[in-house]
Amino acid sequence: xxxxxxxxxxxxxxxxxxxxxxxxxxxxxxxxxxxxxxxxxxxxxxxxxxxxxxxxxxxxxxxxxxxxxxxxxxxxxxxxxxxxxxxxxxxxxxxxxxxxxxxxxxxxxxxxxxxxxxxxxxxxxxxxxxxxxxxxxxxxxxxxxxxxxxxxxxxxxxxxxxxxxxxxxxxxxxxxxxxxxxxxxxxxxxxxxxxxxxxxxxxxxxxxxxxxxxxxxxxxxxxxxxxxxxxxxxxxxxxxxxxxxxxxxxxxxxxxxxxxxxxxxxxxxxxxxxxxxxxxxxxxxxxxxxxxxxxxxxxxxxxxxxxxxxxxxxxxxxxxxxxxx
Amino acid sequence: xxxxxxxxxxxxxxxxxxxxxxxxxxxxxxxxxxxxxxxxxxxxxxxxxxxxxxxxxxxxxxxxxxxxxxxxxxxxxxxxxxxxxxxxxxxxxxxxxxxxxxxxxxxxxxxxxxxxxxxxxxxxxxxxxxxxxxxxxxxxxxxxxxxxxxxxxxxxxxxxxxxxxxxxxxxxxxxxxxxxxxxxxxxxxxxxxxxxxxxxxxxxxxxxxxxxxxxxxxxxxxxxxxxxxxxxxxxxxxxxxxxxxx
Numbered sequence: 001x002x003x004x005x006x007x008x009x010x011x012x013x014x015x016x017x018x019x020x021x022x023x024x025x026x027x028x029x030x031x032x033x034x035x036x037x038x039x040x041x042x043x044x045x046x047x048x049x050x051x052x053x054x055x056x057x058x059x060x061x062x063x064x065x066x067x068x069x070x071x072x073x074x075x076x077x078x079x080x081x082x083x084x085x086x087x088x089x090x091x092x093x094x095x096x097x098x099x100x101x102x103x104x105x106x107x108x109x110x111x112x113x114x115x116x117x118x119x120x121x122x123x124x125x126x127x128x129x130x131x132x133x134x135x136x137x138x139x140x141x142x143x144x145x146x147x148x149x150x151x152x153x154x155x156x157x158x159x160x161x162x163x164x165x166x167x168x169x170x171x172x173x174x175x176x177x178x179x180x181x182x183x184x185x186x187x188x189x190x191x192x193x194x195x196x197x198x199x200x201x202x203x204x205x206x207x208x209x210x211x212x213x214x215x216x217x218x219x220x221x222x223x224x225x226x227x228x229x230x231x232x233x234x235x236x237x238x239x240x241x242x243x244x245x246x247x248x249x250x251x252x253x254x255x256x257x258x259x260x261x262x263x264x265x266x267x268x269x270x271x272x273x274x275x276x277x278x279x280x281x282x283x284x285x286x287x288x289x290x291x292x293x294x295x296x297x298x299x300x301x302x303x304x305x306x307x308x309x310x311x312x313x314x315x316x317x318x319x320x321x322x323x324x325x
Numbered sequence: 326x327x328x329x330x331x332x333x334x335x336x337x338x339x340x341x342x343x344x345x346x347x348x349x350x351x352x353x354x355x356x357x358x359x360x361x362x363x364x365x366x367x368x369x370x371x372x373x374x375x376x377x378x379x380x381x382x383x384x385x386x387x388x389x390x391x392x393x394x395x396x397x398x399x400x401x402x403x404x405x406x407x408x409x410x411x412x413x414x415x416x417x418x419x420x421x422x423x424x425x426x427x428x429x430x431x432x433x434x435x436x437x438x439x440x441x442x443x444x445x446x447x448x449x450x451x452x453x454x455x456x457x458x459x460x461x462x463x464x465x466x467x468x469x470x471x472x473x474x475x476x477x478x479x480x481x482x483x484x485x486x487x488x489x490x491x492x493x494x495x496x497x498x499x500x501x502x503x504x505x506x507x508x509x510x511x512x513x514x515x516x517x518x519x520x521x522x523x524x525x526x527x528x529x530x531x532x533x534x535x536x537x538x539x540x541x542x543x544x545x546x547x548x549x550x551x552x553x554x555x556x557x558x559x560x561x562x563x564x565x566x567x568x569x570x571x
Contacts (some may be wrong), residue, residue, distance in 0.1 A: 114534035144537065316558055
């Protein structure tokens with residue numbers, strides 16, 4: 001019996017969300033009196049995988065098959081299922097990402113495991129039961145869910161717990177092969193197109209987000225959002241009306257029918273705060289609202305607020321961040 | 326081409342969420358239920374693809390009790406040809422996936438579409454479970470879907486970009502924007518929907534694997550601290566020294 005952690009890597013680095021997943025897995029392993037093994041997917045380096053020891057991982061399995069660099073649903077599922085069988089994993093932990101959801105749902109059927117996604121806290125394992133807290137109603141509520149059966153799969157929501165770093169600890173990295181054949185790569189992507197990451201920070205992984213709404217008046221004013229985001233090392237986002245009229249691409253749309261984010265800092269500029277938008281951001285740790293309308297409902301959900309014109313306030317904030325150095 | 330579009334019945338996006346006093350169940354009192362917004366992309370795109378091909382059928386499937394029928398009729402009014410309702414409470418993602426897989430297999434559907442996730446449970450699980458149960462590919466979440474004969478080309482969203490994937494039928498895709506502009510029913514659709522077939526079948530398969538023991542609402546905010554717009558830079562100092570987030 002052990003805990004298997006699925007670690008997503010990109011360009012050699014372990015993704016931040018996967019450092020959190022590794023921490024989660026190590027903590028669950030400690031709760032259950034066992035050790036945590038990781039299986040790495042994507043493009044990784046041995047040195048970075050060994051550093052997963054800092055998150056409490058004992059051993060990392062890595063299949064250097066080059067076709068695993070890009071996400072391939074069937075191949076990833078088989079790889080992780082094979083590792084789970086080899087390790088006798090009773091609990092599998094992955095990120096609540098597009099990869100985690102695609103693989104976790106298939107794995108749950110293949111491994112006859114119960115599955116909880118969007119999990120925000122460590123499990124309660126008293127008396128042999130296994131209960132986790134997960135986000136529901138698009139961020140408007142939480143549900144405690146009890147998982148039955150011998151095997152469990154947990155997809156952990158980003159930024160739900162802080163990755164631990166125990167300096168100096170290293171994990172043993174072992175090469176691993178799931179004996180994948182051409183048939184396992186039948187659904188491999190024909191092409192992978194990455195967005196132009198001018199700001200450099202991806203919204204789903206971001207710790208800080210600067211977001212704009214209709215109050216920004218037009219896409220030509222977005223440099224104000226981008227300047228502040230750049231100064232803060234933040235990702236940019238927008239409300240639904242903004243992506244509906246194509247001022248910004250839809251992948252920046254945060255809300256109930258867009259993406260749900262939970263950064264440490266969310267700065268909303270010219271967004272009134274419709275209930276659908278709040279659902280997508282209300283698990284952010286600190287919310288700042290800038291709006292010229294003091295009655296904007298967003299202020300009720302905010303920690304800090306400025307009642308004022310975004311076109312005057314944003315440059316002042318950017319300047320103040322630069323002054324901090 | 327036979328399309329199977331799975332829809333779920335969810336509280337309207339503007340709903341203020343509350344629970345029964347024991348926090349065991351969602352409080353449905355006074356709540357307006359709608360077709361899950363993500364599922365509307367799946368439904369509209371299936372209808373568009375059928376129209377473009379000039380042949381085929383679009384069947385909508387819902388796992389739910391009789392109170393979901395108004396939204397099933399709405400899907401028929403938007404343009405689906407017929408509907409199936411599995412008469413059961415949708416206990417969890419696994420249970421729902423079992424129902425969809427059984428019906429997809431029996432009806433030999435070519436393309437099985439659904440929304441990325443439901444806005445109430447937010448599981449984002451059913452697509453992969455159905456694909457695995459049927460042993461067919463799943464593309465999730467799909468932002469674009471085009472068909473040419475039995476081959477589909479899809480754009481799959483990944484963190485920071487997209488993958489172009491092509492698969493042959495049968496396959497499962499979970500849909501999201503900007504796949505299409507979801508349609509709303511017109512008067513003719515509403516009239517014809519009344520007489521379109523809606524078959525009710527019993528649930529099959531194993532029981533659910535997960536159970537909700539309790540719901541909770543997020544903790545309330547302490548209240549907003551307002552900073553004078555003329556002195557906006559003060560906010561940055563507070564974020565560093567008080568909130569410690571920058």
